[in-house]
Amino acid sequence: MIPKPAVERLCRVYHVLTKLLEEEAVEISSAEIGKRMGIKPHTVRKDISYLDGETGSPGGYDVKALSGRIRDVLGFDERTRGCIVGLGRLGSALLAYMEEKHEGFEIAAGFDSSVNRLELLKTRVPLYPAHEISERVRKKKIRVAVLTVPADAAQLTAERLTEGGVRGIINFAPVGLHGLEGVVVRNVYLLDEIRIVSALIQSAEYFNKEIKYGTSI
Amino acid sequence: MIPKPAVERLCRVYHVLTKLLEEEAVEISSAEIGKRMGIKPHTVRKDISYLDGETGSPGGYDVKALSGRIRDVLGFDERTRGCIVGLGRLGSALLAYMEEKHEGFEIAAGFDSSVNRLELLKTRVPLYPAHEISERVRKKKIRVAVLTVPADAAQLTAERLTEGGVRGIINFAPVGLHGLEGVVVRNVYLLDEIRIVSALIQSAEYFNKEIKYGTSI
DNA sequence: CGATGTGAAAGGTTTCACAGCT
DNA sequence: AGCTGTGAAACCTTTCACATCG
8 A cells, every 4th residue: 555645745746747748858867856846866766666667767767657657556547527616716716727627637517505606607617506416426427526615514515425426525624524434535724724834833943943844745 | 842743733623722712612522622623532632742731631621721722832822924925816815715814823915926916906915016025024024925826936936935034835836845944835736636635545446445544634 | 430641552654775777 | 877676774653551630
């Protein structure tokens, strides 16, 4: 089993490789990947070693081969279909941001409980009222949902999504979701981020250490 | 030194306690906090134990006392001042979301390189052109920046922020920042999130395990 | 009794150092 | 020579089990 932090970093390695392909680069070293990501070369190598492939050589990694290997192992092969639920200010910004074409996933729907809002928004992606969530998610085979509803609607909406067969939820609502069996939940607590950074600074100062809370997701 | 994941969770404990104070709750158990956050009770207790305080008793924790202790240790005492740099769709959504009053921090400025955009936006918070960043940040004693500029402007903007004395950066640009001494950087790679969730699902399936990549930040 | 608080064990992740390959 | 690949060591975090206390 690949460690979770390694999976996260490999997703970013993939991101870097995608760009390199656009730049028509052929080979790249772990040092260069590390530099672009702000992490150390041996971390990059270790992460790649979890893929159980034979993609490197003394010149470095073959960009295409490595990118393909990551795609296979992490399952970027088939397009992953996602949706955004809750089209307030944050949700619609994320929709606009994500509905453009991206390697490895595709936004296939948006949902909101306000029909009025659905009519006002102009998006490429089709929008549906919230009560159709589980039905639409099932029909469209959506695997991942971005949850940007108000805190008090989050749990119920998450349950509806799970009923529809969603396997992963990226939760932007500032409440913990519970009781969702077999679903990967990632919480992104934007409002806490500033407090977290502030606390990490403070904590580092308090213990009179140099700041060592480096880059992370 | 408090472990970084513990600091992150304590920020969320604080969040929960703030809500509890609004509900006028007096005491709360680690089990209840854990339930609200989607984590286990002993994790909550361990995290609280890092605060080196004596806040609990057999009935549970005194909400006010615990909240005060976290505020002191994590430095939420003085208002932390933050800014948002890059007011595109995502940046201005975040600004609208964050400029409301929140416990523990305050958004004090917004920046963008397009003067046109600065004139169009209607915000409570004052907005300034990007070339004034380091000057304004210094004058206003801003400690934390939310970075939502395009990828190719991120490194330079981060450097300007650091010149102005910023101690922490929440980086939404999909590139790693490097060479920033003494600055806490947190990366939020929104576009990678869907891929990460998708990969975690896939990885769990591949290794035929039940999904155990639980809740996390 | 029912909760906290915490050393100690278990578990996971990162770092290291060097073998191996082209 | 220069880079990858990886077992082993070091390090950090979580979990557990139980002493403790009102």
